[in-house]
Amino acid sequence: MRAVRLSVVTAVATAAALTSVTACTQKSGADSGDQVIGVTATDDSCEVSKKEFPAGHIELAVENKGSKVTEVYLLFPDDRIVAERENIGPGIKQKVVAEVKAGDYVIACKPGMKGKGIRQDVKATGGSAARRNPKLDQAVAAYRQYVQEQADETLPLVETFAKAVKAGDVEAAKKAYAPSRLGWERTEPVAESFGDIDPKVDLREADLEPGQKWTGWHRLEKALWKNGKIGPEEKTLADRLVTDLEDWQQRVGTAEITPTSMANGAKELLDEVATGKVTGEEEFFSHTDLVDFKGNVEGAEKAYELLEPVARKNDPALAEELDKQFAALDALLDKYRADKADKASYAFVSYDKVGEDDRKELSDAVNALAEPLSKLAAAVVK
Known part of the structure; x- marks a missing residue:
């Protein structure tokens, strides 16, 4: 998604943590520890707590420890967006919950909300039992x-x-x-x-x-x-x-x-x-x-x-x-x-x-x- 200029509305740039969910009618299974992936973003790094996790509902627990407003994306390898969170201000923690099938993915942090971001390859294993209304x-x-x-x-x-x-x-x-x-x-x-x-x-x-x-x-x-x-x-x-x-x-x-x-x-x-x-x-x-x-x-x-x-x-x-x-x-x-x-x-x-x-x-x-x-x-x- 194109970068938003940094002169954004303050309420958006510094919003408190919001949950982004992307898929099913059951309650999130991301409450279990093996499906929570910590993402620590700084001005020059994007660290993830694990690079392999079970398919299904996952939670990206994001913290921006940098000095710049950042974005975090969960992407397919071809850069299609699975889930995202923009305008994460310095010191802000947010959660991004997504449903993923087994396969390869990319987690990207974009300090300053510019460019392709700092990337980590990750993998979802197994299968998803999620069903939909x-x-x-x-x-x-x-x-x-x-x-x-x-x-x-x-x-x-x-x-x-x-x-x-x-x-x-x-x-x-x-x-x-x-x-x-x-x-x-x-x-x-x-x-x-x-x-x-x-x-x-x-x-x-x-x-x-x-x-x-x-x-x-x-x-x-x-x-x-x-x-x-x-x-x-x-x-x-x-x-x-x-x-x-x-x-x-x-x-x-x-x-x-x-x-x-x-x-x-x-x-x-x-x-x-x-x-x-x-x-x-x-x-x-x-x-x-x-x-x-x-x-x-x-x-x-x-x-x-x-x-x-x-x-x-x-x-x-x-x-x-x-x-x-x-x-x-x-x-x-x-x-x-x-x-x-x-x-x-x-x-x-x-x-x-x-x-x-x-x-x-x-x-x-x-x-x-x-x-x-x-x-x-x-x-x-x-």
């Missing part, structure tokens, strides 16, 4: 269909954007830019799980590594809004954006999706809002942050909607709180529609016109939803 299988199937639909619907919008760029039509390209991003924003955690697509299409200038070529939406955003012109390089990059998103469209059906990865992905979408959209850093040049904001919230709400029947049965109070906070955030976003009477429109006011007090109100509403949403994964595995 059929209602959660139905939720996964419906969510997989939703994610594919979002990718399928995104491609024509991206092609319209690219066509305007290649025609040199700055105003048409500006108009097509934000709509072309909505499907991606709604399903970003799944898109990012592949590892290699996100840096090609959604990297911000501030997140570039030394020597890294900048491609994707935000490179074109800068050309359109800051430079106000389109050159040969931008036209080439427009074609590349379409090609990279066609790759996403073809691969999205192969993504690893579980009930709790859906729940944790919903929380990640709120973190995306808190660390990029609320701060105005995501759409730095176009100020179309509220369109992305809405897309992230819609994606989180869709995952919750599909998981809600099981979550409500297992934790009625949590479901009631999530209903309340989603409704409050949706109502608050409605205040910023360009046409307040048109609730179906994705035309929002330019974010540079949103004052500090209003941004604080938005941030508070996001945090009020993010806190109970962080408990959704645990609720579906009770």
Whole structure:
């Protein structure tokens, strides 16, 4: 997942330990000591307490002993994400619980939230006896269909954007830019799980590594809004954006999706809002942050909607709180529609016109939803 700039919302960067669960309806078996893997991250090391453990539910007990904000990932050998935790501040301890099948994996720490990280090869042995509630299988199937639909619907919008760029039509390209991003924003955690697509299409200038070529939406955003012109390089990059998103469209059906990865992905979408959209850093040049904001919230709400029947049965109070906070955030976003009477429109006011007090109100509403949403994964595995 692309690195989040270090000027993130303090509440996110220093959050207390949250549990990330990724797979089944039974209670975690990670309570037993042989399935708890200690991960000690520093600015130049990533130490694990064991490199072999039983398959099934495992717990990464993470502690950041470094001076930099870090990230910890459990990865397949090809860099697909099994589980992750971002924005782990210095001195913070967190838990990441995942369900793994027998096989080889990688644990990676990313001090400063940059690069490929410091890596340790690990192995899960044996087999998993985890079983899943059929209602959660139905939720996964419906969510997989939703994610594919979002990718399928995104491609024509991206092609319209690219066509305007290649025609040199700055105003048409500006108009097509934000709509072309909505499907991606709604399903970003799944898109990012592949590892290699996100840096090609959604990297911000501030997140570039030394020597890294900048491609994707935000490179074109800068050309359109800051430079106000389109050159040969931008036209080439427009074609590349379409090609990279066609790759996403073809691969999205192969993504690893579980009930709790859906729940944790919903929380990640709120973190995306808190660390990029609320701060105005995501759409730095176009100020179309509220369109992305809405897309992230819609994606989180869709995952919750599909998981809600099981979550409500297992934790009625949590479901009631999530209903309340989603409704409050949706109502608050409605205040910023360009046409307040048109609730179906994705035309929002330019974010540079949103004052500090209003941004604080938005941030508070996001945090009020993010806190109970962080408990959704645990609720579906009770």
